[in-house]
Amino acid sequence: MATSLPLQITSSVPEEPTTPYKQYVYAYPHQKAYRLGQDRPLLSDLWAGERLDALSLYVHVPFCEMRCGFCNLFTRTGAPQDVTRGFLDTLERQAGATRAALDANGTPRFTLAAFGGGTPTYLTADELVRLCDICENVMGADLKAVPWSVETSPATATADRIAVLAERGATRLSIGVQSFVDEEARAAVRPQKRTEVEAALARLKEAAFPILNIDLIYGIDGQTEQSFRVSLDAALSWEPEEIYLYPLYVRPLTGLMARHDKSGELWDEQRLRLYRYGRDHLLAAGYRQTSMRVFSRIGTAAVDGADDSNINEYNQQAGMVGLGVGARSFTTDLHYTTDYAVAVPEVRRIIDDYIATPTEQFHRAQWSFRMDDDERRRMFVLGMLLESDGLRVERYRAQFGTVPQDDFGPQLALLAERGWLDDDGGLLRLTPEGTAWADAIGPLFFSPRVNEAMASYRDR
Incomplete structure (x- = not known):
């Protein structure tokens, strides 16, 4: 503009x-x-005049089987089935209100999609089917025709869930491994075993998604170049199309906050040293760095099948349609979302409030930031x-x-x-x-x- x-x-x-x-x-x-808006405009007014032929759809699933020590995402652990069912019921109502707002201004067309969280595969296979149905039948997104990314975890990347995602057309699966070294996983308050990780990766590779991404973290207590290389080489052995390297952050209200006692300078030195080591190792292994965190294997869909730059540029400015508690939507003049928190009691309250939200309220933007x-x-x-x-x-x-x-x-x-x-x-x-x-x-x-x-x- x-x-x-x-x-x-x-x-x-x-x-x-x-x-x-x-x-x-x-x-x-x-x-x-973002703040709770005073005027809370109608979505049909917000989307008036927006470009509707290159929208992206983001669905936030705020559930995980466990909460890692470094996590400050909007997510609840151990949600019972009545909560996940209530979440999907509400998501369908929100999708209906959102689609009506888009239809009031033209015919929406989605060119990108993503399920994030949380861990979308916390949902059962049947619940994932229903989630896909909402996206396709209510929102009108053709999931088999667009680049579509889903986040998963070793514990929830089960055969039945993976089969649903493969059948419905997911093109990218991102799995949060963080470390293949069991001691490091425990230090990051992520109680997983390498055997569980390897079994999940075997299932993902067998499903043959066009893009497999593996997330790793550096800066964990006790982590060295040698131990980081164990994780790097373990990830490389699966020949993933992408590897993300994340620096460890310790933020308020997270599990690691109370137990992290490193000085800032020493920790910065460790993280920078490990970052440079990991970067150089992946570049030497045939990966291209596209940002601080992202490494894509040369000659694969992660590099050669990139999305049209005009669509990417538009979605950076506007055109993001978010569904689910915690999801954000972007229009040219307003970014809007739901309430947000990190502390466990507040997250549960917000999810409960979302499930109880009257349908009429979904026709208006609530928490927002004026651009x-x-x-x-x-x-x-x-x-x-x-x-x-x-x-x-x-x-x-x-x-x-x-x-x-x-x-x-x-x-x-x-x-x-x-x-x-x-x-x-x-x-x-x-x-x-x-x-x-x-x-x-x-x-x-x-x-x-x-x-x-x-x-x-x-x-x-």
Whole structure:
């Protein structure tokens, strides 16, 4: 969305980052910046004028069989069947209200889909069938015709669940292994055995999904390059199309918070050392790094079957339709979601409230964040700069009528001074060391409004 006049963005000199691990920027703004709206607009009004032919569908399933010590996701453990059944009943009502809002403005077409959480495969095979039916029959998403990703875990990647996902057309399965070393898994408060992990991976490989992703974590207590290599090589032996390397974070209200006693500098050194080791090991094994966390095997669907860039760019700005408690939806002018928490009692309360929500309420946005040109520019920069393809100045100019150097000069100057940014003929791209510091670079582009909203959010 180009503006007729250049926008003057207040961009003071940013503070020098003191840690590489300030915040993982997986979406901007963070959910802690959302607030319960006063006007709560109708979804049919929000989607008026939006592009409906390149939508993405995200379904958040807020259940897990266990809660890892590092986890601060919106999820409940051990939900009984009456809760999961009530969740699906409500999801179907929410889907009906959402589809009606889209239909009021045209014919929606979904080009991407994802089931996240939580752990979507916490649901039984029959429940997964029902979830797919809701997406296809109510929302109108043709799951067999679009790239469709599902997250799973070793304990829930059972044969019957995998069979449902394969039959319904899932193209990418992502399994959270974190470590193949049992002692490290216990240190991260993830009580799993390597034998269980290997059995789950065997089932996933047999199902032959086009893309298999394995998540690993570095920075666990006692982890060394040698022990990290055990996990790296174990993951590589399965020839996954993708491997994600996540730095360990210890956040408030998580299981590791009370027991983690490392000093910041020593822990930063350990994580950076392990990151560089893992990065170099995967690059040597034939993988291409596409962001700080993502490594895709060259010559596979993860690299060669990438989605159309115009669709990706649109979904970074708008076009995300979220279903389920905790899911976010993006329109051009408003991002909206449900209430959010980390603490177990609050998560359970919010899920119970979601299940009890009257259908009429799903026709309106509840918790939301109002976007403007300033925030859209920041979102665009973050979505492009933190990826290996980088930020093209002309694409930014075509979108907003200005250049990023004018809008974010102090931030870009700092990155260049630190050796974290290259300007290759109008392509702004992070250097290898800049990519290592991506979790410190992202927050440099947060607006004062977002920073203030996040600072005033009460963790619960």
